[in-house]
Amino acid sequence: MEPAEKLLILGxxxxxxxSCSSSGTDRAGIKxxxxxxxxxxxxxxxxxxxxxxxxxKVLLTNxxxxxCAYCINRKSNDIxxxxxxxxxxxxxxxxxxxRNYIEGLFLSSGVVKNADFTMELMVRAVRILRQDHLFNxxxxxxxxxxxxxxxxxxxGLLADRLSIxxxxxxxxxxxxxxPDKKMADITAPMGHIKEKIIESKADKFSRKSFAPAGQSTxxxxxxxxxxxxxxxxxxxxxYTGMNLKRVYYSSYIHVNNDSRLPVxxxxxxxxxxxxxxxxxxxxxxxxxxxxxxxxxxxxxxxRFDPKAAWALRHMEQFPVEINTADYEKLxxxxxxxxxxxxxxxxxxxxxxxxxxxxxxxGIVMKRARFFITAKGKSAFEGRFSGRVISARLLDAxxxxxxxxxLFKPEAVLLPAPEDTLKSITGEL
Amino acid sequence: xxKSYVYDGTxxxxxxxxxxIFKSGDEPASICRTDTGSATLxxxxxxxxxxxxxxxxxxxxxxxxxxxxxxxxxxxxxAFLSEMPDIEMHIYRYxxxxxxxxxxxxxxxxxxxxxxxxxxxxxxxxxxxxxxxxVRFADAGGIYYAKINPDANIxxxxxxxxxxxxxxxxxxxxxxxxxxxxxxxGGKCAIKPVESLELNGAADDETKYADMWKAYFKAMxxxxxxxxxxxxQLIPKKYRGNITEFR
Ligand code: SF4
Numbered sequence: 001m002e003p004a005e006k007l008l009i010l011g012x013x014x015x016x017x018x019s020c021s022s023s024g025t026d027r028a029g030i031k032x033x034x035x036x037x038x039x040x041x042x043x044x045x046x047x048x049x050x051x052x053x054x055x056x057k058v059l060l061t062n063x064x065x066x067x068c069a070y071c072i073n074r075k076s077n078d079i080x081x082x083x084x085x086x087x088x089x090x091x092x093x094x095x096x097x098x099r100n101y102i103e104g105l106f107l108s109s110g111v112v113k114n115a116d117f118t119m120e121l122m123v124r125a126v127r128i129l130r131q132d133h134l135f136n137x138x139x140x141x142x143x144x145x146x147x148x149x150x151x152x153x154x155x156g157l158l159a160d161r162l163s164i165x166x167x168x169x170x171x172x173x174x175x176x177x178x179p180d181k182k183m184a185d186i187t188a189p190m191g192h193i194k195e196k197i198i199e200s201k202a203d204k205f206s207r208k209s210f211a212p213a214g215q216s217t218x219x220x221x222x223x224x225x226x227x228x229x230x231x232x233x234x235x236x237x238x239y240t241g242m243n244l245k246r247v248y249y250s251s252y253i254h255v256n257n258d259s260r261l262p263v264x265x266x267x268x269x270x271x272x273x274x275x276x277x278x279x280x281x282x283x284x285x286x287x288x289x290x291x292x293x294x295x296x297x298x299x300x301x302x303r304f305d306p307k308a309a310w311a312l313r314h315m316e317q318f319p320v321e322i323n324t325a326d327y328e329k330l331x332x333x334x335x336x337x338x339x340x341x342x343x344x345x346x347x348x349x350x351x352x353x354x355x356x357x358x359x360x361x362g363i364v365m366k367r368a369r370f371f372i373t374a375k376g377k378s379a380f381e382g383r384f385s386g387r388v389i390s391a392r393l394l395d396a397x398x399x400x401x402x403x404x405x406l407f408k409p410e411a412v413l414l415p416a417p418e419d420t421l422k423s424i425t426g427e428l
Numbered sequence: 429x430x431k432s433y434v435y436d437g438t439x440x441x442x443x444x445x446x447x448x449i450f451k452s453g454d455e456p457a458s459i460c461r462t463d464t465g466s467a468t469l470x471x472x473x474x475x476x477x478x479x480x481x482x483x484x485x486x487x488x489x490x491x492x493x494x495x496x497x498x499x500x501x502x503x504x505x506x507a508f509l510s511e512m513p514d515i516e517m518h519i520y521r522y523x524x525x526x527x528x529x530x531x532x533x534x535x536x537x538x539x540x541x542x543x544x545x546x547x548x549x550x551x552x553x554x555x556x557x558x559x560x561x562x563v564r565f566a567d568a569g570g571i572y573y574a575k576i577n578p579d580a581n582i583x584x585x586x587x588x589x590x591x592x593x594x595x596x597x598x599x600x601x602x603x604x605x606x607x608x609x610x611x612x613x614g615g616k617c618a619i620k621p622v623e624s625l626e627l628n629g630a631a632d633d634e635t636k637y638a639d640m641w642k643a644y645f646k647a648m649x650x651x652x653x654x655x656x657x658x659x660x661q662l663i664p665k666k667y668r669g670n671i672t673e674f675r
Contacts, residue, residue: 004640011644029595036593043662044561045673047649050658054561057648095637098572098597099565100590101672137593253650269653343537350535360538 001082003092009082013062013073014108016253033134035097035104037160037213042103055106055140056096060084060122064110068167068178070223072255073110083112086125094133104138104160105129115146115185119155126158138213145185149192153210156196161213161245164189166238169231173224176260190215194242214245221275222252222268223261227298229289232278236289239282249275274300281306284338285331303394308334311371312393315386318371319378323352335367355379367393430457435516437461439508440485442516447484449520450491450527459516492523497531506549509581518544556585562663563590564672565599566638567631572599575670583610583619591617600625604670638672645673 026039043052061083062073072079089107096102107125112118122141129135141159143152156162164186168174171183193215200210217238219231235247251268254261278300281287285307292306293299301309311318311334320333322344330341340363347353347361355374358365369379370389382388433449433456435441442459449456492501500523507519522545526533536542555578563586565572572594576582583603587610590599594612602609602625609622668674 004636004643007640007644008647012647015648015650029592032596034593034595034597036589038560038589040557042557042561045645045671046659046662047645048656048659049650049653050655050662051648051650052662053645053648056644092637092640095633096641098567098594099637099641099672100561100563100574101641103561253652346535347537350532353538357538360543362537 003084003088006082006084006088007058007092009080010059010062010084011057013110014057014059014106016072016250016255027136030134030136033136034094035135035137037104037136037138044100044102054103055138056093056102056104057106057108058084058089060086060089060107060109060118060125061112062110063112065113066111066178066180068180069256069258069260070177070220070252074256077256084125086121086128089125090128090133093129094135097135097137104140106140106142108142109144111144115144116148116151118144119147119151123151123154123158126155130158140213143189143193145181145189147189149189152189152192153196156193156200156210157208159211161216162193162211163216163218164193165218166234167218167220168224169219169221169226169234170224173226177223190217190242197243215242216244216246216248218248218250220252221249221272225262227293228271228275228278228300229293229295229298231275232282232293233289235279236282247279249279270302271300274302274306278306286328304390305334307332308367308393312386312390315384315389319373319384320371321373321376322358323348323375333368333371335364335369335371340364340368430455432456432458432460434460434462439505440481442508442519443488444481444484445516446520446523447488450488456517456520459520461516492526495530496523496526496533499531499534500526503534503545503549506552506585507545509584510548510552511581512544512548515544515548518548521545552580552582552585555580556582559586560589562667562671563601564670566672567634568627569629569631570598571627572597573625573627574599574601575604576601577605577667577670578603579666581606581608583608587612587617587619642673 027037029036041054043054045053047053059073061081062079063081063083064071064073064075067074067076093102093105097104105126107122109118109122112121126139126141129139138161139159140161140163141155143155143162143164145164147155147164152162166186167181168177174181174183193211196210197214219234221231231249238244238247249272251272252262252264253268254264278287278292281292282289287307287310292310297309300306304312311332317332320329322330327341327345330336330344331338336344340361343361344353344358344363347357353361353374355377358368358374358379365379370384370392372379378384380392382392431452431454433445435445441461445459449459489501492504504519504523507515507522512518521541522533525536525539525541529536533542534546537546559576559578559582563574563576565574581603583601586601590601591612596614598614599612600609602622607622608619609625610617610619663671
């Protein structure tokens with residue numbers, strides 16, 4: 001089979017993996033070699049569904065000995081199979097890179113024979129890139145559950161980032177849908193990678209750092225009955241316990257007919273979107289999972305983003321005076337993101353800010369105005385009460401979600417473009 | 429009486445004019461370029477201006493950096509590259525404000541003397557960052573050639589990135605809007621005006637890799653989530669003529 005045909009098959013099989021980030025490492029070129037890594041991350045193109053392509057995301061092979069219910073590559077599926085040789089994959093990667101199509105490689109694979117055998121093949125491809133081509137660009141390797149420490153150690157020295165996918169948020173989910181995998185096959189390598197990263201950071205003399213862009217994971221949302229609260233608490237644990245850089249959420253996509261799988265729900269993307277918003281709040285806004293959701297509210301409100309929903313439940317903390325509130329407090333105002341909060345702090349050092357100045361500062365007032373005062377003056381006319389404000393919030397943008405029922409029999413709720421952008425930039 | 433100033437369209441020329449203006453102490457009536465074409469920034473070129481201009485340029489640059497701040501100089505460069513109408517007068521007012529306020533000028537985010545410059549600089553930085561991803565090279569037999577059509581004159585902004593990234597790989601990035609091209613020979617880089625570029629043609633496997641990339645790009649779409657409006661926001665149509673996968 002020609003490499004071009006393999007690329008199509010193996011790209012197609014990899015595309016449901018959501019993580020595409022190439023950020024986190026900053027590295028100049030090496031002499032005689034090619035490639036650098038940019039801390040900010042660079043999107044090279046966007047697919048017709050609006051997802052960023054940064055890395056060449058591809059499987060080494062879609063052959064697999066396992067039979068995970070949700071996966072298109074499971075062994076019981078009758079699909080076209082292909083496998084790259086390590087050399088073929090390295091050639092395509094380097095040639096795409098030279099043309100600036102991509103920022104690097106994101107390599108994952110179905111399981112051939114066993115975890116270590118598969119990982120060895122992946123490592124070989126990456127070694128050709130690093131050692132033969134002196135390729136210094138970004139590489140993300142997705143480790144196979146159950147991989148041994150030896151092979152992880154090798155992979156970690158070659159890759160910028162390692163990830164091992166959690167896929168399902170609970171043990172019971174794993175048992176039901178991915179019976180070949182055990183939770184320990186995932187958590188043990190995760191823990192090992194964490195230790196190696198800490199070790200390598202502490203060792204000032206080592207020449208090669210271990211997965212300098214850190215470790216990440218992915219969760220499939222909606223394939224099992226887990227609540228948002230369970231998911232977001234799990235994420236919090238992985239951020240604090242495993243030092244993960246990112247948790248990615250992928251709303252379950254129905255590709256197989258299998259009685260163990262749920263019937264697709266109405267708004268999977270909206271749920272995924274809310275989880276990403278909440279994830280930002282955990283990582284950059286100092287929210288705790290149990291502040292965002294509790295037993296009474298185990299799932300996110302479809303109508304409000306998680307921050308607005310939290311604010312509406314905590315009206316006693318508002319309004320916030322923007323000239324005196326500290327940074328943390330500003331960040332908790334719906335509609336004021338990291339950038340806006342920084343801008344406010346910078347600007348008010350020069351002189352006190354009035355309501356009119358806020359727009360000039362580029363602060364989006366649509367939601368913020370209900371929750372702030374500037375020089376003691378409220379930014380909206382109306383009574384300051386939770387009931388009034390939540391009604392006004394709902395009333396403001398009439399067409400918040402587009403109905404794209406053309407493409408699917410069931411209605412799909414899509415976040416408005418402006419809303420989508422927010423989950424990319426994290427300006428909540 | 430207020431004077432009108434004319435300069436040659438280069439950044440160096442512009443700073444020379446600014447030097448004269450601040451020396452005179454009078455508010456200028458206007459600042460325009462002689463050419464209607466686009467401004468070039470000669471930071472990367474070997475050409476030098478006349479001694480007198482060079483000196484004034486250096487003095488003005490030093491004054492901005494030392495008396496106001498390096499950030500202000502950076503904003504000045506970026507804003508200038510935006511080629512926005514009247515940007516010369518906007519930058520004049522911005523620097524004038526900076527003379528009074530020092531680096532605090534960059535905090536006056538609600539001041540009309542400052543906003544246009546900060547906005548323009550922001551836009552140029554943003555477009556420059558986007559372009560790092562959107563530039564597409566084709567192997568023209570050992571030299572990698574790319575065409576771009578940016579809104580702003582971003583070549584000087586993106587060059588450093590591609591120099592470190594491609595190391596010894598030679599490339600040319602051709603801004604077809606301004607008829608400027610950056611030539612990188614694996615070591616040095618220069619921006620030069622070009623009318624048209626004759627290249628020896630494509631390497632043997634050029635179409636092979638371009639086709640592979642196009643097919644891969646198409647296959648990566650999740651059809652059930654088609655959203656071309658979002659795609660258009662993220663990768664505007666105006667750039668697509670020079671982006672391999674949209675051709
Ligand atoms: S192990 Fe991976 S590739 Fe194989 S069936 Fe499970 S999810 Fe799919």
